Amino acid sequence: MGLDSGTFHENYAQDMAIFPTRLHWGSLFVFLIILFSCPLFASDRILTLLTMMGIAVISVHGLNILTGFCDQISIGHAGFMAVGGYTSAILSAKLGVPFWAALPCSALAAGIVGLLFGLPSLKIKGFYLIMATIAAHFIIIWTIIQLRGITGGPDGLAVPSPAIGGLRLSSKTNYFYLVMIIACFATLVAKNIVRTRAGRAFIAIRDNDLAAEVMGISLWTYKLQAFFIGCVYAGVAGALLIHYFSFASTDQFPFFDSVWYLGMLIVGGMGSTTGAIFGAVALRLLDELVTMVGPVLSAAVAPQAAASLALMSHGVIIIIFLIFEPRGLYHRWEMIKSYFRLWPFSHQE
Amino acid sequence: MTFFLQLVVTGLAQGMVYALIAIGFVIILKCSEVFNIAQGHFVLIGGYLGYTFLVTFGLPVWAALGMAIATAIVMGLIIERLILRPLLGEPVLAVIMATIALATILGGLATLLWGGEYRPYHGLLPIISLKIGAVSLPSESLIGLIVSVICVALLMLLFRYTKIGLAMRATAEDLQVVQSLGIRATTVYAVSWIIACVVAVIGGILLGGVSGAHIELANIGIKTFAVVLLGGVNSIGGAIVAGIILGMLENVAAGYLDPLLPGGGLAQVFPFIVMIIVLIFRPYGLFGLARIERI
Numbered sequence: 091m092g093l094d095s096g097t098f099h100e101n102y103a104q105d106m107a108i109f110p111t112r113l114h115w116g117s118l119f120v121f122l123i124i125l126f127s128c129p130l131f132a133s134d135r136i137l138t139l140l141t142m143m144g145i146a147v148i149s150v151h152g153l154n155i156l157t158g159f160c161d162q163i164s165i166g167h168a169g170f171m172a173v174g175g176y177t178s179a180i181l182s183a184k185l186g187v188p189f190w191a192a193l194p195c196s197a198l199a200a201g202i203v204g205l206l207f208g209l210p211s212l213k214i215k216g217f218y219l220i221m222a223t224i225a226a227h228f229i230i231i232w233t234i235i236q237l238r239g240i241t242g243g244p245d246g247l248a249v250p251s252p253a254i255g256g257l258r259l260s261s262k263t264n265y266f267y268l269v270m271i272i273a274c275f276a277t278l279v280a281k282n283i284v285r286t287r288a289g290r291a292f293i294a295i296r297d298n299d300l301a302a303e304v305m306g307i308s309l310w311t312y313k314l315q316a317f318f319i320g321c322v323y324a325g326v327a328g329a330l331l332i333h334y335f336s337f338a339s340t341d342q343f344p345f346f347d348s349v350w351y352l353g354m355l356i357v358g359g360m361g362s363t364t365g366a367i368f369g370a371v372a373l374r375l376l377d378e379l380v381t382m383v384g385p386v387l388s389a390a391v392a393p394q395a396a397a398s399l400a401l402m403s404h405g406v407i408i409i410i411f412l413i414f415e416p417r418g419l420y421h422r423w424e425m426i427k428s429y430f431r432l433w434p435f436s437h438q439e
Numbered sequence: 440m441t442f443f444l445q446l447v448v449t450g451l452a453q454g455m456v457y458a459l460i461a462i463g464f465v466i467i468l469k470c471s472e473v474f475n476i477a478q479g480h481f482v483l484i485g486g487y488l489g490y491t492f493l494v495t496f497g498l499p500v501w502a503a504l505g506m507a508i509a510t511a512i513v514m515g516l517i518i519e520r521l522i523l524r525p526l527l528g529e530p531v532l533a534v535i536m537a538t539i540a541l542a543t544i545l546g547g548l549a550t551l552l553w554g555g556e557y558r559p560y561h562g563l564l565p566i567i568s569l570k571i572g573a574v575s576l577p578s579e580s581l582i583g584l585i586v587s588v589i590c591v592a593l594l595m596l597l598f599r600y601t602k603i604g605l606a607m608r609a610t611a612e613d614l615q616v617v618q619s620l621g622i623r624a625t626t627v628y629a630v631s632w633i634i635a636c637v638v639a640v641i642g643g644i645l646l647g648g649v650s651g652a653h654i655e656l657a658n659i660g661i662k663t664f665a666v667v668l669l670g671g672v673n674s675i676g677g678a679i680v681a682g683i684i685l686g687m688l689e690n691v692a693a694g695y696l697d698p699l700l701p702g703g704g705l706a707q708v709f710p711f712i713v714m715i716i717v718l719i720f721r722p723y724g725l726f727g728l729a730r731i732e733r734i
Contacts, residue, residue: 163532165539210715214722216531217474217672221664222718225711232708236700345661349539356536394554401547405540412533412540413525 094431108281125270129263137262139378144269145330146370150354151280151363152323157352158361159284160316161296162211163220167324168347169227172234172340174200174325179249179338180240189252189259193329200325201318203230208317212310215299227348231340246339249332260336269330276323281363283319292316296361353408359418368419376403441573446694447687448574451584454686458587459642460663461670461678463635466594469673470607470631473523473534477542479660481636483549485511485643486652490558507640515636519629527628546657559651582645587679590638594675603630611673665710668717671727681725685710 094113099105109115128140153167164170178196181187187195207226211219234241241247251260252268259265283289291312294302303309332338350373358369380403384396415422464478488510492503522541526534549555569576597604603626610617610627617624646656666685670677693706723729 157532163535210718214718217535218668218718218722220474220532220535221668221714224661224664225714225718228708228711229715232704232711235704346543349536349543352532352536353540356533392551392554394550397555398547398551401543401550405543405547408540409522409537409544412529412537413522416529416533 106285122274126267129266134262137266139374141262141266141269141334143371143374144266144273145327145334146351146354146374147273147367148269148276148330149324149327150351150358150366150370151276152320152327153351153355154361154363154366155280155283155292155323156316156320158355158366159289159296160292160313161215161299162208162313162316162320163216163352164223164317164320165220165348165352166207166223166225166227166230167320167351168343168345169230170200170204170321170324171328171331171347172230172343173203173321173328175328175332175342176234176241176247176338177325178329179247179332182252182333183247183249183338184240188254189333190254193326196329197322197325200328201322204317204321204324205314208314208321211313211317224345224348227345231343231345234340242338244340246337246341249336249338251336252333259333265334269334272326272330276326277363277367280323280366284363288312288315293361350404353404355418356408356416357411357418359420362418362420364423365418365420368423372419373404373407376407379403442694443691444574446690448576450687450690451683452686453690454683455584455587456642456646456659456682457663457666457686458679458682459590459646460639460660461666461682462587462590462594462675463638463642464663464667465670465673465675465678466638467631467635468667469611469675471523471628472611474531474538474672475635476535476538477545477660478635478639479657479663480542480545480549481511481514481639482643482646482660483652483654483657484514484545485640486647486656487549487553487558487643488640489644489647490553490560490652494558494560504641504644507644508637511636511640512633514640515633516629518636519632523628523632524625542657542660546654549654549657553652555654557651557653558647560648582649586641586645587682590641591675591679594634597634603627607631662710665714665717667724668714668722669724671724673728674724674726677724677726685713688713 094111097111099110104110109118129137132140149167149171153164157163174196177199178189178192181192181195182189207223210222214222235243237243251258252265253259254268257264259268284292291302291307292315294305294307295309295312295316299309328343331342335342354369354373355366356369357372358367359365377400380396380400384399387399388394388396411418460478460482463481464475467473467475467478485507488507489503492498492506493500496503496506498506518541522537523534526537569581598608599605606617606622606627607630609620609622610624614624617627643652643656646652663682666682667678669685670679670681689706689709692709693704697705717724
């Protein structure tokens with residue numbers, strides 16, 4: 091990471107700081123002020139979009155720790171979200187557990203299921219692990235439909251709107267604040283997890299798992315830890331998604347969502363907390379664009395054009411990023427920043 | 440007993456469908472180490488191409504088949520050149536995501552061009568139906584069986600005796616050696632994608648001719664990975680054996696266990712359960728090569 095000229099680090103704490111200069115702190119505060127004042131001027135539609143982005147950001151942070159930092163590729167993330175979502179839904183709908191207590195429970199439940207499906211990762215990797223996580227997605231969704239007595243099966247489950255103490259969170263504004271606070275907290279935790287011993291172990295496993303093992307990093311411990319942390323994030327995101335709609339259904343967690351979360355990671359940039367945010371925001375914006383353009387296209391070309399566009403746009407975007415910018419938007423953003431920092435004597439690498 | 444036999448025979452039909460999709464998958468994997476998630480979608484496109492050439496254009500069967508194969512060759516070339524070649528040497532995740540993206544693009548294309556609807560074209564292909572005792576043998580399984588066996592025989596000859604086939608096997612073994620011998624690896628990759636597309640399109644037309652082309656053909660593709668893993672990812676024969684085993688197991692399990700389960704639908708998830716079990720206990724499958732990792 092480049093710094094402005096004239097900035098020097100004199101001790102370790104300065105070197106490790108996430109926000110090394112006043113300018114960084116200042117831009118963070120400006121961003122947070124703008125974000126949290128959104129409900130004052132944004133329309134309902136934009137607020138919904140931002141809330142959905144927040145939920146996606148939480149989910150992608152989890153996937154980033156699992157896939158971006160530890161290289162345990164998971165295409166079952168929507169399945170783990172479903173575990174969290176349904177845990178929270180059942181606790182609050184059937185047992186009357188308050189929202190603030192149901193949320194940690196859903197995170198824990200998703201984490202434990204993640205551990206279970208993380209077990210094959212100790213023996214297999216790459217393509218085989220992808221297959222195992224795809225299988226995990228389908229098995230989870232099937233199990234939810236099977237447990238008709240408690241989950242409502244294919245009919246879904248109505249969930250009471252969440253409240254913390256006396257504060258009802260059913261309004262869009264209140265829910266926006268809830269999601270954004272959790273998303274900011276999740277980002278902070280995600281950023282710091284990768285700076286701990288565990289995070290460095292994840293990166294060592296990603297770069298070369300055999301070498302990591304030889305150095306004394308227990309693959310058993312850290313791969314399962316990565317699965318647990320990643321799925322805890324998924325569980326929180328799933329619970330927030332369910333409560334936003336006040337309804338739990340397996341249709342909210344389709345298989346292709348699992349793929350798109352990975353797509354968000356690729357578009358944003360693997361192994362970067364900022365990249366995860368970029369990716370989630372970018373693909374959600376693309377979704378929004380598709381829902382706007384779709385009906386126009388349907389009217390102009392053919393009735394099925396909208397559905398087709400939704401499928402093809404995602405596929406094309408991911409392929410374009412894989413071929414032309416495999417390091418994602420985050421890398422592009424860093425290049426733009428360094429261009430302006432070095433201007434007018436810039437020479438691009 | 441009749442119930443059991445009927446389940447086995449239905450499973451055989453299902454298994455042949457799996458096997459047809461799995462063969463194409465294994466060919467690409469054998470030559471270029473690419474796990475092609477989009478194989479099921481190739482079959483889907485094949486099914487719809489059959490509808491277009493046979494019904495919309497009204498071509499005779501042989502001409503339609505020829506046109507479909509020509510289209511498949513072009514499709515394979517384009518896909519390899521535009522999507523896979525720029526990603527040569529990229530990590531496994533990038534390549535797999537590219538093929539998943541390819542799958543969604545093909546799915547979107549099928550939705551756009553054919554509306555993703557059910558398009559039957561019965562009666563254009565010969566329907567053979569056998570009845571042994573009380574068990575009726577559906578024509579899917581017979582046609583599937585015949586075509587799979589022919590495909591495998593041709594492919595085995597190709598891989599054993601032709602120059603390009605040997606080059607393909609060598610490329611799978613060691614890219615650097617092949618390049619130093621003056622074999623164009625890119626040609627080998629292109630040929631492998633073309634073969635996979637052609638096999639898939641033929642399979643798609645046969646399936647479409649029996650049960651009609653519909654978007655569900657692609658979903659079968661996802662289940663096929665269980666077949667590929669069970670058979671061993673680099674064994675063509677294994678793909679067929681595993682396809683038959685899994686198709687039968689799935690039907691028998693669903694036939695006997697579904698009444699016991701409240702929600703049913705075990706057939707939908709059974710391949711994935713098999714997949715997890717195979718991955719935990721025998722990741723290289725029944726006939727695959729065990730990979731030994733060295734530092």
